Amino acid sequence: MQPKDQGPSPSSFLPPAGTERPPRRSEEVENFDVVVIGAGVSGMYALHHLREMGLSVRVYDGASDVGGTWWYNRYPGARVDGPGSPFYCYTFSDELMKEWDWAETQSEQSAVLAYLEHVADRFDLRRDIEFETWVEAVRYDESAQRWTVETSTGKRASAQFLICAVGALSAANLPDFPGIGDFAGETYHTGRWPHEPVSFAGKRVAVIGTGSSGIQSIPEIAKEAAHLTVLQRTAQFAFPAGNRPLTPEETKEARASWGAVKAKMLANPGGFPADTHTRTALAATPEEREALYESLWQIGSFKFLLDSYNDIVVSEEANKTMADFVRRKIREIVRDPGTADKLMPDHFVMTKRPILENGYWETFNRDNVTLVDLREDPIERFTPNSVRTRTGEHPIEMLVLATGFDAISGSMLRLDPTGRGGVHLKERWKDRFHNYLGLTIAGFPNLFVIHGPGSPGVFYNMPLGAERQLGWVGDVIRHLRDRSLGAIEATEDSESAWGNETDAIANATLFPRTDSWWTGANIEGKPRYFSAYLLGTLYYQRLSDVANAGYEGFVFEPAHSAGSGSASRRSRALDNCLDLGPATRRRSPKTSSPE
16 A cells, blocks of 8 residues: 655655656766765765765765655654754754754754755755665675666666665555555555645544654644544653744854863763763652652653653663653543543653654543554454444544654665675565674675664764764775775674674663564564664764774775676785784675575
């Protein structure tokens, strides 16, 4: 089932259904130093940074302009949550910080997109971006040590380095309920929202999903619709956004102290402009906990999580103190006890994606809103004009799918690059998202993934994380170019060690014990484990340590001369003279699929 009446597909590499492709022009090959896939926050910075290094760069994106997730996610109520404005921004240019004025603490989608469009103008990025161009195939040429990229326009490109800035939240998850393809009304996915206005006025609307996009859009839809049916799959914890206008004084202060603010962000495990602390919930009295939770609830924003206690995600007992507080708040706000019961989350708080809300709980006090708990009353099927659950039928004219994404790994799997020996990423990742440092994959030389599995990704300030990861990637490219090296590649041993390190950190917390898109639980058949590297501060120190150790955990290839032989050769003498470290030589990447 494909949502109706919508714009292009929300990825840089999947053309929308029905797109007519021009005839192939396979003889045309453009050569670049780097190809970047994706023109969102990460891809835009990749282009700027690598161009500043003097490299030739080409970016491909299926959208018609910059913005990535902010170009596609135009659903009502879409806003920034963390870290909030004016700190959801690039940090590489002090002038950029000084010249852009944010209006609110939790900026709406249109404001973020306007900012990114300004960045594109300010640094003349569009001249090296091909929009409305989907990458259809990516293959590594072992002899040439280059990546070949085929696009929907018929153009082909070749580059020594490939950067996949395809987004952690871009591969839309479309549910397959019985009969959903028979529904004759309007259907929209929040991640593929039309660019034209969508009217809910006078219509009976159903929303499936109560994650971030559902909780943001439901209050806005309810204000306009004749009736709204919320089809809740999982009750969620959500916290007040506390959105408000930014004052001129706040903006002035942020600019005046920008150096100190950046230092604070770099020191914070999530890249937030917040101080770290050592408060624990279990060391506080019940009265002290209640007072702190209440004060933070009144302020709103991610402060509720950042400024509370640091044992919430490692101790069941501490976690229960916060979870119980939020449950009490829900019961205070939602007037009908039966509805409040359905809204009670039963998982560990903070172990699903934290959500900031703007009037979500109050929405269930409206006469035109019905809540259906799909755990107790599951969907049986859709008809052309209704959704039937076990206990009844709900007439609807519009269906909104707030069903999220195949997150973190999905966009890379849809791209499915072909590495050494013709091995596809889907084959390499069939049991686990093997990676080293969250940036590289054995068997895929000179390919770098931004915000991928094994990195902090969605657990970190995304613009700042992109800058830091791409800074490291730029240093790697410089290292190879300065030494006339043709390729760099992670070893399988280093991948295994990194996976163990990532798992050990996660398993010290409550995160892996909750089914969530963080653990892949929302996608049938997806490997089920917690794939993010949780400690952002440690992660970036680890990147630095690996670089300082001569890129330990990698193998290098000398650059091949034109027409040279097999690309699988390794130079032990080169490894030794560069003092690459023992991990580098433990095992060379295989040219066939791992067992």
